[in-house]
Amino acid sequence: MLHRPNSNNKTTSAKTLLTASVTLFLATLTGCSTMATDTSAPTATVEAPLDADSKAWFNAGAVKVAQNEAEVKKFVADARQQAANEQGKAKNIILFVGDGMGISTVTAARILDGQNKGQSGEENLLSFEKMPYAGLVKTYNTNQQTPDSAGTATAMLTGVKTKAGVLGVSDRANRATCAGDKGEQNAKLVTALELASMAGKATGIVTTARLTHATPAAAYAKSSERDWESDDKLSDEAKRNGCKDIATQFVESPYIDVAFGGGRRHFIAKTTTDLEGKSGKRLDQKDLTKLWQQKTGGVVVQNQAQFEALPNNSKKVLGLFNSSHMQYEADRKNDKAGEPSLTEMTIKAIDLLSQDEDGYFMLVESGRIDHGHHAGSAYNALTDTIEFSKAVEAAMQKTSPEDTLIIVTADHSHVLTLAGYPTRGNPILGKVVGNDDHGEPKSTPDLAADNKPYTTLSYANGLGFHDLGDETDADAVYDLEANSGRDKHSLANVDTTASGFHQEALVPLDSETHAAEDVPIYARGPGARLVSSTSEQNEIFHIMDYAANLVNLAESK
Numbered sequence: 001m002l003h004r005p006n007s008n009n010k011t012t013s014a015k016t017l018l019t020a021s022v023t024l025f026l027a028t029l030t031g032c033s034t035m036a037t038d039t040s041a042p043t044a045t046v047e048a049p050l051d052a053d054s055k056a057w058f059n060a061g062a063v064k065v066a067q068n069e070a071e072v073k074k075f076v077a078d079a080r081q082q083a084a085n086e087q088g089k090a091k092n093i094i095l096f097v098g099d100g101m102g103i104s105t106v107t108a109a110r111i112l113d114g115q116n117k118g119q120s121g122e123e124n125l126l127s128f129e130k131m132p133y134a135g136l137v138k139t140y141n142t143n144q145q146t147p148d149s150a151g152t153a154t155a156m157l158t159g160v161k162t163k164a165g166v167l168g169v170s171d172r173a174n175r176a177t178c179a180g181d182k183g184e185q186n187a188k189l190v191t192a193l194e195l196a197s198m199a200g201k202a203t204g205i206v207t208t209a210r211l212t213h214a215t216p217a218a219a220y221a222k223s224s225e226r227d228w229e230s231d232d233k234l235s236d237e238a239k240r241n242g243c244k245d246i247a248t249q250f251v252e253s254p255y256i257d258v259a260f261g262g263g264r265r266h267f268i269a270k271t272t273t274d275l276e277g278k279s280g281k282r283l284d285q286k287d288l289t290k291l292w293q294q295k296t297g298g299v300v301v302q303n304q305a306q307f308e309a310l311p312n313n314s315k316k317v318l319g320l321f322n323s324s325h326m327q328y329e330a331d332r333k334n335d336k337a338g339e340p341s342l343t344e345m346t347i348k349a350i351d352l353l354s355q356d357e358d359g360y361f362m363l364v365e366s367g368r369i370d371h372g373h374h375a376g377s378a379y380n381a382l383t384d385t386i387e388f389s390k391a392v393e394a395a396m397q398k399t400s401p402e403d404t405l406i407i408v409t410a411d412h413s414h415v416l417t418l419a420g421y422p423t424r425g426n427p428i429l430g431k432v433v434g435n436d437d438h439g440e441p442k443s444t445p446d447l448a449a450d451n452k453p454y455t456t457l458s459y460a461n462g463l464g465f466h467d468l469g470d471e472t473d474a475d476a477v478y479d480l481e482a483n484s485g486r487d488k489h490s491l492a493n494v495d496t497t498a499s500g501f502h503q504e505a506l507v508p509l510d511s512e513t514h515a516a517e518d519v520p521i522y523a524r525g526p527g528a529r530l531v532s533s534t535s536e537q538n539e540i541f542h543i544m545d546y547a548a549n550l551v552n553l554a555e556s557k
Contacts, residue, residue: 090525090548091358091548092354093547094350094361095363095540096395096408097363098388100412100414101388102413105369105382120425122424131522134523135534138535138536139410139516139518141163142163153214156411160538161538165227166226176225179237193256196554197361200356203361204259204349204352205362205365207260207262208325208326208342212229220250220253224243229281232283233245251288251295257316264289268281272287274323275337276323299314300320302337307348308340315352317352327368329342341391342390350399366384377502405526410519415459419458430497433446459504461505465484465491467501469498
């Protein structure tokens with residue numbers, strides 16, 4: 001039997017206005033030029049003919065409401081039948097996690113994506129925003145108001161909220177204490193990926209971060225410290241008590257079939273140099289890639305050419321494409337050995353996992369959205385969000401909503417804000433240019449009270465303003481001093497849309513921080529209707545379990 005910890009976290013005037021609105025709405029839909037004269041209800045009139053743009057907005061809204069009404073009626077009629085039919089109907093599950101992809105990130109990326117396509121941007125939608133079900137997710141850890149990725153990923157993948165910084169263990173564990181990992185009172189948690197494997201499904205992990213980093217590691221590791229990625233980080237206490245580093249846990253896990261990401265350094269010895277000239281981290285002198293191959297008979301790939309040469313009938317594959325994290329999407333062309341995009345990895349993983357007739361479970365993380373924000377680079381964070389959207393779109397095209405549940409969400413938000421009153425279509429990465437008294441765009445940027453221009457996007461904290469020109473690696477900023485506030489510089493002659501521009505920040509910190517507000521969640525496929533309203537983060541696991549009957553299938557094997 002599988003043992004899982006118990007969780008308790010489970011007026012007349014208005015009516016008159018509504019009647020008038022419905023009457024006007026119906027007249028608009030039918031194209032009537034006059035309103036019905038029912039004396040029992042008020043009539044509504046439009047004093048002047050609507051111009052073409054206004055009609056387009058009005059009619060689009062009316063049509064959308066009509067479509068929604070039809071969908072709601074069908075949903076209500078079918079809800080009971082769906083409840084009976086959807087449980088266990090998901091053959092496949094793909095959980096997409098945009099690390100750090102809060103509401104402000106989605107909004108800004110949507111606009112940038114639209115502007116990259118020649119639109120004004122605001123009307124655009126990212127691929128996952130077109131999914132039929134959406135809601136909000138509360139992200140706090142059991143011990144922190146603003147969360148970290150280890151605790152949040154554990155909540156999504158195990159159904160149990162826990163502390164910041166721990167992976168796959170309950171919040172009774174003391175962080176960075178090995179005895180806490182091993183004690184019976186601190187039961188290790190079972191993940192959705194592990195359950196899927198027990199149920200006979202193929203499993204995969206795709207990430208642009210290190211495979212041993214918090215979000216991907218939460219799918220397989222049990223550790224009271226997320227930083228124990230290889231044995232060089234284990235404390236003396238951890239070594240005495242027999243705790244294993246996360247890379248070792250990856251190799252020893254019997255549940256992972258396909259994995260693509262970075263983190264090569266945690267799998268090879270400190271005395272070993274990889275194909276890109278980077279040294280490993282391991283002090284035990286082990287080559288875990290070879291140990292993994294011996295154990296699984298699988299294939300290890302480490303660059304773009306090897307990735308592209310992978311046959312689609314491969315059963316076990318480990319892709320380690322960088323010593324640390326993979327490149328930002330904007331910087332990927334500069335990778336020494338060449339590495340695939342998140343979209344390419346997602347497509348390849350689906351092809352490989354789809355060989356299993358019982359279906360598959362896959363975790364896909366865009367890890368570098370988070371890192372772009374930490375570096376104060378909206379350009380990199382948003383560019384990676386757009387690539388994330390492309391990966392989701394590719395997965396939607398390759399799967400059917402009849403048998404595949406796709407969930408798209410984030411683990412937490414960031415302190416990115418969109419502010420000022422820029423005119424519509426103003427470059428989202430640009431300086432704020434507002435409208436004049438007649439509602440037309442001005443010819444020069446708006447000035448703040450200090451007589452300096454400012455950008456639509458900024459951060460509440462972090463390293464602050466830096467102008468690195470055409471630099472596409474956001475992490476280059478960490479070689480520089482924090483430059484918060486506005487007293488030392490002006491943006492007047494700075495191209496804020498350039499890839500190397502880092503937004504201004506209010507509070508000086510050596511890295512921008514996560515934020516605590518709710519994050520979005522989107523879904524399609526069997527069980528997707530359970531995504532609605534505002535939910536606790538650990539409910540995501542239970543939606544996936546319901547959709548694919550993971551616990552019952554695993555128990556029956």
